[in-house]
Amino acid sequence: MAEHDFRYSMLNPQHTLTECRTLAPGRYQVTGNGGSIHEGDQLLVTLKGSKSLYMRLNVEKVRHLINPPGQWVAVAKGPVFDELIIHEWKVNCDSCSTELTFEFSVESKLGAKAQKPAAAARIAELGWKAEGDKHYCRKCQAQPS
Incomplete structure (x- = not known):
């Protein structure tokens, strides 16, 4: 089982996805170029409309053209x-004013109430710490208070 990184990148245009479409909830058809894809492999695929978010797909069947x-x-x-x-x-970091611009995703049917928890989870994934309404970057978390 191998992991193949098909996240959007201008650095490796020979190793790209042509299409990723939904067949049913949780099942996808993926068409791509390059890599040596086999059953059981994992694909990292950029979410449509995102610069940095991706999902992990587990290959069930593959057909080489x-x-x-x-x-x-x-x-x-x-x-x-x-x-x-x-x-x-x-x-912004409340200690050093470093700015973090980040993306996060929310299921549309959950509405606006799901945005803050999803944003907080994404900030934590990126290594930032939230305490109430305050945010701290990695550098400021490492400094003794």
Whole structure:
């Protein structure tokens, strides 16, 4: 089992995704070029409309195409959601004023009430700490108070 990084990048255009579409909740059809994809592998795929968010897909079946060379079509399992809305917010460190611009996703049916918890979880993933309404970057967390 291997992990293949197909997140959007201008650095490796030979190793790209052509399409990722939903077949059913939690099941996806992925078409790509490059890599040596096999059943049981994992694919990291950029979320549509995002610069930095991605999802992890587990390949169930793969078919390698003859033409064009290197192209393949896979069926994969992944996260179950109806529709995600990508938000971009900014926070400042309350100690040193460093600014963090970050993206996070929220299921559309959950509405605005789900935005703050999703943003807090994303900030924590990025290594920042939130205490009430205050936010602290990694550098300021490491400094003794």
